[in-house]
Amino acid sequence: MTTTTEQPPTMTEGAVPVEGPGAAAAREVPTPVARMWRGRPALSPGALKGDTVWHALIPVAILSLVILIAPVLAPYGATEVNPVGPLASPSPDAWFGTDEIGRDVFSRILIGIRTSWFAALGVILLGTIIGGLIGAIAGAFGGKVDMVLMRVTDLFLSLPAPVLAIAVIAAMGPSLRNTLIALSIVWWPWYARIVRGEVRALAARPHAEAAKLAGVSRTRLVLKHLLPGAAAPVIVTMSLDVGNLILALAGLSFIGLGAPPPAPELGAMSARGLQYLFGHPWVPIAPAAAVALLALAANLLGDAINRRLDQRTTR
Amino acid sequence: MGALVLRRFGALLAVLFGLACIVFVLQTVIPSDPARAMVGANASQEAVAAKKAELGYDDPLPAQFTQYLQRLAQGDLQSSLRTRNEVTADLREFAPATFELAFSAFVLAAAMGLGLGLLLAGGGRAGRVIRVFLIGGASIPAFLTGLLLIVVFYSWLGVLPASGRVGDNFIVPDGPTNLLIVDSILNGTPDLTLDAIKHLILPALTLALLPALAIARTLSTSLEQVSREDYVRTARSKGLTERTVLLKHALRNSSGPALTMSGLQVGLMLGGVVVVERIFAWPGIGLYIDQSIAYSDFPAITGATLLLGTAYVLVNFFVDLAQAWADPRIRTV
Numbered sequence: 001m002t003t004t005t006e007q008p009p010t011m012t013e014g015a016v017p018v019e020g021p022g023a024a025a026a027r028e029v030p031t032p033v034a035r036m037w038r039g040r041p042a043l044s045p046g047a048l049k050g051d052t053v054w055h056a057l058i059p060v061a062i063l064s065l066v067i068l069i070a071p072v073l074a075p076y077g078a079t080e081v082n083p084v085g086p087l088a089s090p091s092p093d094a095w096f097g098t099d100e101i102g103r104d105v106f107s108r109i110l111i112g113i114r115t116s117w118f119a120a121l122g123v124i125l126l127g128t129i130i131g132g133l134i135g136a137i138a139g140a141f142g143g144k145v146d147m148v149l150m151r152v153t154d155l156f157l158s159l160p161a162p163v164l165a166i167a168v169i170a171a172m173g174p175s176l177r178n179t180l181i182a183l184s185i186v187w188w189p190w191y192a193r194i195v196r197g198e199v200r201a202l203a204a205r206p207h208a209e210a211a212k213l214a215g216v217s218r219t220r221l222v223l224k225h226l227l228p229g230a231a232a233p234v235i236v237t238m239s240l241d242v243g244n245l246i247l248a249l250a251g252l253s254f255i256g257l258g259a260p261p262p263a264p265e266l267g268a269m270s271a272r273g274l275q276y277l278f279g280h281p282w283v284p285i286a287p288a289a290a291v292a293l294l295a296l297a298a299n300l301l302g303d304a305i306n307r308r309l310d311q312r313t314t315r
Numbered sequence: 316m317g318a319l320v321l322r323r324f325g326a327l328l329a330v331l332f333g334l335a336c337i338v339f340v341l342q343t344v345i346p347s348d349p350a351r352a353m354v355g356a357n358a359s360q361e362a363v364a365a366k367k368a369e370l371g372y373d374d375p376l377p378a379q380f381t382q383y384l385q386r387l388a389q390g391d392l393q394s395s396l397r398t399r400n401e402v403t404a405d406l407r408e409f410a411p412a413t414f415e416l417a418f419s420a421f422v423l424a425a426a427m428g429l430g431l432g433l434l435l436a437g438g439g440r441a442g443r444v445i446r447v448f449l450i451g452g453a454s455i456p457a458f459l460t461g462l463l464l465i466v467v468f469y470s471w472l473g474v475l476p477a478s479g480r481v482g483d484n485f486i487v488p489d490g491p492t493n494l495l496i497v498d499s500i501l502n503g504t505p506d507l508t509l510d511a512i513k514h515l516i517l518p519a520l521t522l523a524l525l526p527a528l529a530i531a532r533t534l535s536t537s538l539e540q541v542s543r544e545d546y547v548r549t550a551r552s553k554g555l556t557e558r559t560v561l562l563k564h565a566l567r568n569s570s571g572p573a574l575t576m577s578g579l580q581v582g583l584m585l586g587g588v589v590v591v592e593r594i595f596a597w598p599g600i601g602l603y604i605d606q607s608i609a610y611s612d613f614p615a616i617t618g619a620t621l622l623l624g625t626a627y628v629l630v631n632f633f634v635d636l637a638q639a640w641a642d643p644r645i646r647t648v
Contacts, residue, residue: 162586288459295454
């Protein structure tokens with residue numbers, strides 16, 4: 001064992017871009033084990049599993065709950081017609097006015113926000129699971145498996161994700177489910193990179209060596225001793241990605257690659273309202289503004305989570 | 316540098332091959348029947364079967380793959396189901412408009428990113444205001460930017476046009492480049508040049524905004540990091556002005572991440588052209604894709620995907636080389 005000559009741990013290998021998806025990976029986020037190695041007090045097993053990491057997600061859960069129940073406040077259903085008539089201006093009876101067939105824009109926006117938010121979370125989750133699995137396999141096996149998996153990952157990272165997503169949805173047929181699948185297909189490589197890097201870095205640490213010597217199986221080694229260390233950087237990346245995904249989903253929905261009408265999707269609502277921009281600007285602008293607000297909330301939350309976990313790991 | 320160029324070129328070819336493979340996989344999993352779509356809904360079973368055999372859809376997959384690669388190598392992207400033209404011909408018609416738009420937006424994004432990034436790193440009150448603006452700005456979808464710009468500059472102020480490449484009262488020249496601004500200058504029609512530039516401003520600005528913010532953020536972060544290095548402190552302690560330190564000493568060494576970011580943002584822009592071209596009725600590849608989606612015109616969409624994907628890979632190839640040129644330390648990697 002070469003533990004006595006271990007360098008202070010550094011972050012993932014390979015060049016990771018500084019912004020965009022996977023932004024957090026570029027920054028140095030030492031793992032809990034890394035902190036231990038620097039002579040800090042030994043951490044309890046709870047901390048090793050990253051309990052603090054999960055606490056940082058509480059605001060996300062609260063916001064999700066609010067978004068989930070907000071449509072209760074909607075005075076009308078998604079396809080229900082407001083009696084004030086079509087293309088009515090904003091008024092106390094129709095807060096954001098009505099669209100060309102008299103549906104209440106405010107109600108449709110509340111429901112549309114719910115779709116956008118959970119769709120974005122769904123893509124992140126799916127992307128993390130796929131990427132995490134591939135990254136963990138690559139990191140744990142190393143050698144040829146690692147090389148092949150990382151070449152595939154690099155290929156996806158070398159292609160324009162939005163264009164690829166458009167092609168995938170167009171091939172499978174436009175629907176919300178297919179949009180989620182397509183975005184996950186272009187989103188996982190970032191997570192594969194991060195997880196693989198963390199797993200590789202942790203596998204060289206003394207606790208992993210000790211576990212190996214104790215005869216722990218490879219599966220258990222990866223699941224119990226290596227993957228938990230990747231939680232913090234992955235969660236930071238996830239939280240910074242939600243805003244980007246909300247924008248990506250809205251853009252795809254705008255060009256008709258989302259749930260088919262009459263589903264209240266923010267991007268599609270804005271696109272269909274485009275022709276009323278001059279007489280009735282609220283029809284296309286209100287849903288677009290809702291996308292901006294939702295993405296802003298996500299970006300502020302992501303920023304907060306990022307700073308909090310940063311504090312935890314660098315102090 | 317020569318070895319680096321060769322190595323990167325090899326990677327470029329590998330990625331392009333990968334792109335072709337991905338598109339092939341998409342073609343084989345597509346649920347709709349392209350043969351039926353081509354001969355029409357009322358065609359007989361025999362006609363569909365004959366078309367299928369002609370297109371090679373009955374062959375085993377490896378044979379289909381070789382055929383597909385051969386066709387690609389010859390620049391044959393099949394025919395569009397909507398326009399009934401060769402996809403290659405369609406793309407050739409629409410590509411110049413998109414190139415004009417994307418190129419202007421890229422230059423605009425790089426310039427705005429550089430300016431904002433330097434202002435941010437310069438610190439002070441301006442830096443703080445811009446930081447707030449950056450977080451807010453990064454949350455605005457491109458279509459909201461576009462709509463607001465149209466409302467302000469077309470509807471209210473009436474100073475800029477909001478749709479198309481050129482006004483109706485102009486005759487569009489036949490070439491030689493099909494880039495309207497370049498052609499109008501070559502043909503010596505300054506009125507047309509001015510009109511084309513006016514039409515370009517709003518869509519280019521819409522497309523450039525998000526990438527500009529991302530570039531600015533990256534640049535300011537790396538400028539801050541470099542500013543802490545010893546050689547920058549030396550430069551400061553020599554009594555150089557903050558401006559000289561920033562521009563002459565720190566900027567070149569911080570340009571790497573910003574260049575990488577610029578290259579990555581091209582991907583976002585190529586996806587964004589579909590949205591922006593639809594809003595501004597800009598007759599380019601994006602509008603072509605947008606219209607093809609409505610018709611499930613898969614040959615057209617794959618053709619456009621191959622073209623945009625190749626453009627993206629090429630841009631990033633040159634960004635890589637630019638980075639190596641700016642920072643000799645990278646050349647050994």
